[in-house]
Amino acid sequence: NAGVTQTPKFQVLKTGQSMTLQCAQDMNHEYMSWYRQDPGMGLRLIHYSVGAGITDQGEVPNGYNVSRSTTEDFPLRLLSAAPSQTSVYFCASSGRGGGGYTFGSGTRLTVV
Amino acid sequence: TQLLEQSPQFLSIQEGENLTVYCNSSSVFSSLQWYRQEPGEGPVLLVTVVTGGEVKKLKRLTFQFGDARKDSSLHITAAQPGDTGLYLCAGAYGAQKLVFGQGTRLTINP
Numbered sequence: 001n002a003g004v005t006q007t008p009k010f011q012v013l014k015t016g017q018s019m020t021l022q023c024a025q026d027m028n029h030e031y032m033s034w035y036r037q038d039p040g041m042g043l044r045l046i047h048y049s050v051g052a053g054i055t056d057q058g059e060v061p062n063g064y065n066v067s068r069s070t071t072e073d074f075p076l077r078l079l080s081a082a083p084s085q086t087s088v089y090f091c092a093s094s095g096r097g098g099g100g101y102t103f104g105s106g107t108r109l110t111v112v
Numbered sequence: 113t114q115l116l117e118q119s120p121q122f123l124s125i126q127e128g129e130n131l132t133v134y135c136n137s138s139s140v141f142s143s144l145q146w147y148r149q150e151p152g153e154g155p156v157l158l159v160t161v162v163t164g165g166e167v168k169k170l171k172r173l174t175f176q177f178g179d180a181r182k183d184s185s186l187h188i189t190a191a192q193p194g195d196t197g198l199y200l201c202a203g204a205y206g207a208q209k210l211v212f213g214q215g216t217r218l219t220i221n222p
Contacts, residue, residue, distance in 0.1 A: 042212040050207045103154030
């Protein structure tokens, strides 16, 4: 049982480049979210989804896009990378019962 | 905007001591979740408390949800070096969106 799988684990981008962070879960969870974690600021919600075809913005959505065409996948797209997007990104999923989230192991992104 | 204040941010104590971590907010949450995070890994769920006044125990860890569902605490009894890590509280609101506290970095010295 893989849980939540994130790829890649590490990535270095140049300012202005675009990329997609992949996230897949095999638990048939309805809810999926993307967070970024920065020192001293905890985890902040970027985008979330309550089911296939439904997404909404979180606390810090600017510069990021998401889509959810299937229950399993929830990719996060950086449109034009900026140094301020240097962070650790986590994808998480949860069932409808609200029992808590399962997190992936994260993607460490550096924008130079 | 939902805010969750977690304290203390850093805590270093000796093995065998007791400690309490607090999460406070002016907002009401549908549940309060506690996670533990190891370096290089994602947070791992420890417990979810849902009902105001609820108390849950996980071995030496005791979690409490405030009566008004605005605050929570984590109490560790007889701390051990294996308890060392980053502890995060998270309040759930709306469609299971989470707002996280800043985290408590706990170090237990042998």
